[in-house]
Amino acid sequence: MAALTLQQTLLITRAGHHPLAAIGIACSHYSTDVKPLKNPHTASLKRGTGGRSSFNGIVATVLGASGFIGRYVCNKLGKNGTQLIIPYRGDSYDVRRLKLVGDLGQVLFFPYDLRDENSLRKVMQYSNVVINLIGRDWETMNFKFEDVNIKGAAKVARIAREMGVEKLIHVSALNAAENPKPIIVKGGSKFLATKWHGENAVREAFPDAIIFRPSDVYGHEDRFLRYYNHVWRRTYRYLPLWKKGEETIKQPLAVSDLSTAIYNAIFDDDATGKVFQAVGPKRYKLSELVDWFYRLMRKDEENWGYKRIDLRWDIPFQWRVSLTQKFCPSWPVAYLGWDKMERDHVTDVVERGLPNLEDLGVVLTHMEDQVPWELRPFRATAYYDEEVGEFAPPAPPPVVV
Structure with missing residues (x-):
């Protein structure tokens, strides 16, 4: 098909089209690989x-x-x-x-x-x-x-x-x-x-x-790792999860x-x-994930007192969620609210x-490679100057197939 003449191009331009669009139309007659600009401007x-x-x-x-x-x-x-x-x-x-x-x-x-x-x-x-x-x-x-x-x-x-x-x-x-x-x-x-x-x-x-x-x-600065470490998300050093997190997969x-x-x-x-x-x-099971987070922070059950409990029987924590949602509606402490608690226990x-x-084309990051670095500032006795090899790296959580 013959290319547009200069006169045809000018007619297109006078009809209300941008000159760059007209050039794009003309070029499209030469090759199907040329794409006209939809919004022809300098940007x-x-x-x-x-x-x-x-x-x-x-x-x-x-x-x-x-x-x-x-x-x-x-x-x-x-x-x-x-x-x-x-x-x-x-x-x-x-x-x-x-x-x-x-x-x-x-x-x-x-x-x-x-x-x-x-x-x-x-x-x-x-x-x-x-x-x-x-x-x-x-x-x-x-x-x-x-x-x-x-x-x-x-x-x-x-x-x-x-x-x-x-x-x-x-x-x-x-x-x-x-x-x-x-x-x-x-x-x-x-x-x-x-x-x-x-x-x-x-x-x-x-x-x-x-x-x-x-x-x-x-x-x-996420709302996942830091959320489970927040003091308001725990009952002292006990972490309540629905059915201890055993039935939730994330x-x-x-x-x-x-x-x-x-x-x-x-x-x-x-x-x-x-x-x-x-x-x-x-x-991963939510229970295994959270246990791993606390092992990485050196807040295990033996040395720190961490323990995962069942949310269904932790009445004081349930009151805390309700009171936080009621009295902090615009910015709840630790993001606590019942809809958030509901989403936390929905299996992906x-x-x-x-x-x-x-x-x-994304090469996915494995949690085992990134999370230890993210939780490093939250370690118990974070200012303790440890010797090389003094603490063995904690075992990663088992994967759910």
């Missing part, structure tokens, strides 16, 4: 040889960047030449340190509110990628689970579609279900139920959205692996419209047929 052009001081062609809006996972995702994007737009709610000092994840002028901040559609449009209007990490482990006085996980997620997806965003990445949760099976709380976890409805709402508004379902995520994931997978999904055309199960490489279910992070 669509890659610059540099790769790395932090380059521009990889991605302008990403990261919602929920101030959270645990968000910090790692922003760092992964920034070090690879992504222009970042980081909306924040509340004090700007909460996200100011994220300015260092990218090169000078590549990280921009903008105040927003999830209930304000105009602010959402402003933070998405120049982006070709939107990553939704907004979430909360508990309900607050201003935001219920439905407000964040369903209405908020649907609003982000709808506005992203309206603003011409090319890729939307939505982070949900493993074990999300329409009717979660109850273990402790009557009716099951509201968090998991709203996450399931939120996925459907996102898919309806943005059919090509990429959805991640992470299990418990661990890393620096498959925790390193936060660095999740951030790598999110970054890789941006450039993987095959990932479009898929749901990825973000789980670690091994499955990995569905067959759905892709995982290895399908995105």
Whole structure:
């Protein structure tokens, strides 16, 4: 087929198309490998040889960047030449340190509110990628689970579609279900139920959205390893778990692996419209995991007094959960709440047929290689100057096949 003439190109441009789009149309007649720019503007052009001081062609809006996972995702994007737009709610000092994840002028901040559609449009209007990490482990006085996980997620997806965003990445949760099976709380976890409805709402508004379902995520400043070590999570030195944790199986994931997978999904055309199960490489009983954590912290039963007990019979701890949830609604101490206790004891279910992070080229981190370093600051008598080889490394937890 003959190439477009200069006159035809000018006619296309006068009809309202950008000149770069016209060039893309003309080039498409020469080769099917040439892809026209969907949003032809200066930011669509890659610059540099790769790395932090380059521009990889991605302008990403990261919602929920101030959270645990968000910090790692922003760092992964920034070090690879992504222009970042980081909306924040509340004090700007909460996200100011994220300015260092990218090169000078590549990280921009903008105040927003999830209930304000105009602010959402402003933070998405120049982006070709939107990553939704907004979430909360508990309900607050201003935001219920439905407000964040369903209405908020649907609003982000709808506005992203309206603003011409090319890729939307939505982070949900493993074990999300329409009717979660109850273990402790009557009716099951509201968090998991709203996450399931939120996925459907996102898919309806943005059919090509990429959805991640992470299990418990661990890393620096996490809410998994440090949660089980918190003094408010214990009854003195006794740790209550539902049925001592013997009937719960978990498959925790390193936060660095999740951030790598999110970054890789941006450039993987095959990932479009898929749901990825973000789980670690091994499955463990919750009881064995927690015992291993305390062995690593040198807080075993013999020397420190640690003991795992049954939550069903620890009435004082049950009162503590209820009182914490009632009197600390916006930020509960140690994240205690009955919905959190319910999710803690839900066995991780990995569905067959759905892709995982290895399908995105991620080499999964084993807990045995990372967790000892994470828990090192929490050791009993942490300032004791030990001799080399004085303490034998504790045996790792057995793997559930």
